[in-house]
Amino acid sequence: MNIGKRISAVVLTGCLVSASALAGDAAAGKAKAASCFGCHGMTGISVNPLWPNLAGQNEQYLVKQLQAFKAGERADPNMTLLSSALSEQDIADIAAWFSSQACK
Ligand code: HEC
Numbered sequence: 001m002n003i004g005k006r007i008s009a010v011v012l013t014g015c016l017v018s019a020s021a022l023a024g025d026a027a028a029g030k031a032k033a034a035s036c037f038g039c040h041g042m043t044g045i046s047v048n049p050l051w052p053n054l055a056g057q058n059e060q061y062l063v064k065q066l067q068a069f070k071a072g073e074r075a076d077p078n079m080t081l082l083s084s085a086l087s088e089q090d091i092a093d094i095a096a097w098f099s100s101q102a103c104k
Contacts, residue, residue: 024096056103062095
């Protein structure tokens with residue numbers, strides 16, 4: 001009984017992890033992030049103090065924020081519109097790009 005429960009918990013956890021963690025490709029992300037560079041900079045260092053730096057930020061955090069903008073849970077006039085065009089794979093790749101850049 002107990003062993004059966006434990007096994008199904010392990011199987012379930014494995015499924016959740018593989019479903020939620022798309023591997024990000026930083027090189028593909030660089031190509032996809034062209035529309036972001038005007039504000040966040042090519043390497044994630046923003047030129048305007050009103051725009052956040054993304055360089056070196058945690059990859060999972062970036063994914064989470066982009067998903068939140070896309071879902072309307074976090075709102076910003078520019079980010080809401082831009083994130084709506086991104087697929088889950090785009091988000092993973094772009095997060096990998098900015099996350100891999102050195103911060104100032
Ligand atoms: C017109 C300027 C502009 C463009 C273009 C832009 N952003 Fe943003 N971005 C912002 C601003 C302003 C914020 C802060 C929003 C807020 O205050 O919640 C932000 C926030 C973010 C955040 C959250 C950062 C944090 O620390 O929580 C991420 C991630 C992000 N942008 C990624 C992107 C990506 C990816 C693109 C391209 C698809 C993009 N941005 C294009 C202006 C821009």
